[in-house]
Amino acid sequence: MTFGRTAWLVLRKDLTVEVRSLEIAYTTLFFAISCVLFFAFALVKEGKAPEDGAAGILWIAIAFAGTLALGRTFERERQSETLRALLMAPAARPAIYVGKLLGIIALLSAAELVLVPLVAFLFQAPLLSHPFWLSAVLISGTIGFSAVGTLFSAMLVRARSRDVLLPVLLYPITVPVIIAGVRATAALLEPDVELSLVRFWVALLVALDVVFVTLALWTFEPLMTD
C-alpha cells in the first residue's frame, strides 16, 4: 500500500461522506458568510468600506470557518471510532494525516471561492485584480493553517474539552501564517501593487508550510499511537 494511495483513499472517503451529508460545507459556509456580513454591517458606512479592512476580514472568516471544519472532520471519525480503524490499517500513518489534510484544504478552498467575491463586493476591494497571486496567497496560507489544525484536531480527538482547546492551541501557532496571509492580501489591494512584497509574503508562507507539514508528518504517528 503506497503512501499516495492511502492518502487518496482517505481523501476520497472524506469527500464522499461530505457530499452525502454536506454538514461541514453548510456550517462552514454559513459561519464564514455570517462573519463577513457582520463586519460589513458594522464597518461599511454610507456605502464606503474602510481602507485595508478587506484583507483582515477575509482571513478572519477563513480562520474561524477553518476551525469549525477542523473540529467537525475529526468529530466524525470519533463518533464510530473510525479513527481507530484508520490507525489499524497497514498503511503509513502519516498518509492518513495527509488524506485528512487534503480534505480540509479542499473544503476551505471551496469556502474561499465564495468568500473572496463576497468580501470583494461588500468591501469594494479589488481582490480579483491579481487572481494568480491571490490564489498563491490563499493556497499557501490555507495549507499552513490546515497543516497545524489537522494535527491538533487529531491529537485532541479524545480530549473532553477539545472544542475549547483547539482554537487555544491553533491560533497562537498559526499567527505567523495569518499575519503573512493578511499582509500579502493587503499588499494585493494597494493601488500600485508591489509584487516583490507579495512575493516575499508568499515565500514566507511556503516556508511556513514546509516547516508545519514536515513537523506534522514527523509527529503524527507518535501522537496517535497511545
Add this chain to the structure above:
Amino acid sequence: MIIDFDQVTAADVSRHFGRRRALSRISFRAGSGTILGLLGPNGAGKSTMIALLATLMRPSEGDIRYGPHTSKPTGASLRRTIGILGHDLFLYPELTAHENLTFFAGLYGAANARAAASAALEQAGLSDRADDPIASFSRGMRQRVALERALIHRPRLVLLDEPFTGLDDASAAALVGRLRGLRAEGAIVVLATHDLDLADGLLDSALFLRDGRMVDTVARPDALRSTYRTVMGRTGVS
C-alpha cells in the same frame, strides 16, 4: 516486509492510565487455530487487553510478541495481520455497506477492493442491502458488516470485543459458526465477551480477569457459566 506468526504471547503485560492501573502483569499464550476467551466483569481490563494486542496502545510494562516479532519495528506489516472488531463498529454511517467495505479493503491493499467488498457482503448475507447507507441498518446488521470489515484482509490474529452485542439468535449462531471456521483456517482468535452462554463450548482456553488482574486461566473450559462463578467466586465476584 511480509510477516506471519503462529502464536501471540503476552508476558507480564501491565498498562497504566496515569495512576490508575488498568492491567497488571497479564501473561498468556494463544496459538494458531485456537480461540482464547477474555472473561470478566465490567472494568476488568478486557478492552484494554484487546487494544494492546491490536497495537493501538503500548504496554506500560511487559512485552507482547507476535511469534518472534514485537509490535514496534514491524508496525504496518504487523497491522496487516490483525483484524479487530471493537465495541464501536468502525463504520461510516453516511457510506453504504459496499462503500465502507471497499474503503477498508483498499486500505488493506486488496488488489480488487470492490470484489473483496462484494464477497464480504455475501458472507454477511447482506448482498441485497449493499447499496444502502449503514445509517439505515439495524444494530445486528451493522455488527455483521463490521465483522466482515475486520476480516476482509484475512488476518492471522482476530480480536473481537463483545461481538455478540445486538445480534439476534440466528445471527449469533452464524457468528459462532464463523468463529469456528476461522479457528479451522488457523486464525488466532481472541474474544472478549460477557455472553457466557454463546461462548460456551467455543473457547479453547479462557483467561479470567478482574480489576485488571489475571484471576485464572482454564484450558478447554466446559460449563462456562459455572466455571466463571467458581473462578470469580474465589475473588468475591459472581
